[in-house]
Amino acid sequence: MKYRIIPVTPFQQNCTLLWCEQTRKAAVVDPGGDLDRIKAAVVEEGVELEKILLTHAHIDHAGGTAALARELTLTIEGPGRDDEFWIEGLPKQSQMFGFPAVEVFTPDRWLQDGDSVSFGEVVLEVIHCPGHTPGHVVFYHRPTALALVGDVLFQGSIGRTDFPRGDHATLIRSIREKLFPLGDEIDFIPGHGPMSTFGQERQTNPFVADRFG
Template sequence: MTGTIQGVIVPVTAFQQNCTLIYDSESKHGVVIDPGGDVPVILDAIKEHAMVVDAIWLTHGHIDHAGGAMDLKDQLGVDIIGPHKDDKGLLEALEDQAKMFGITDAVRNVTPDRWLSEGDRLAFGGHEFEVLHCPGHAPGHVVFYNRAAAFAHVGDVLFRGSIGRTDLPGGDHATLIASIKDKLLPLGDHIGFVCGHGPGGRFGEERQTNPFLN
């Protein structure tokens, strides 16, 4: 029997990135989204919630979202899925990103087992997610959308009251705004979202009050 989608936010690293565990309440099968680092902390959370991890999903290739992916893959023996192949260059330069930020933890470049494209579908525990390619913050950024639960994991595309940075390599402000207005907001005001940093919200509230969208 398929249960409901459960979500657990695990803030990791000095960037306080929202590594997210999402899983089915009945089978406990689920995925880890954006393990940016602090892998022992993530593993403890997985154990605490008795999760059965089917895969690691990446929204994009920045170090705070993907820095711990290869280590976690080794620990769990699961595939890394995503992001879009346009982030290949970022994932191949994670070790350089670590040096740039003065990060001393072991960070390894990431080679995903599968790239994602617009319109792809992923699933765990009977829950299906649609993949939306939403560049602007990063060229290969993707969003995971579950229509049945009216829920999206938007990574660093959109925040409560703000939007993703566009001053990093591969960023583009106009492209990011187009991703939000053309792909996310049309899903409906009632859609709830989890983002890569800080609290989530609903698209309707952002459409009405987010100063970057008006």
């Protein structure tokens, strides 16, 4: 599996284009906006976009979903159903944060812990990691030791928990009990900022490092 990170929206959210090297079939994770930039990356990489995958339904991650799905006839998979209230609130979110008007949508498939999603010959494992939002999921590609963690974990930080139905203790538990056991060598793409590894965060992250456990 190959990937390309495409920063989008004023929040510089890490939208990620993933594709299967054998079939050139692709998925886009968290198309929050700037759809022309996303579509240009698809053309530049010479891949065929099949579906949208969502870690959670905050505006900077999901704002462009309905428009992109309609324009390119893509299926939408994720997030977990507990984020449905965030999807229904997307128009309000767009007004609150000064984003262009966005549409509400219904995913073709809600995801839950233990599910898998696929495109081409690539299979991603779905890990439910609530705390930032209740329906937040992480996508994990075991063969390349890569995780797309949305706003659960960042280099040197963790996701906010002061939004509706966020919970700090739940978030910490998600990171320590669901992500870190995957292995120190796992590279992860966060929702914002640079990539890191779970091992690096276990050593240095002031919120979830082992010495603070």
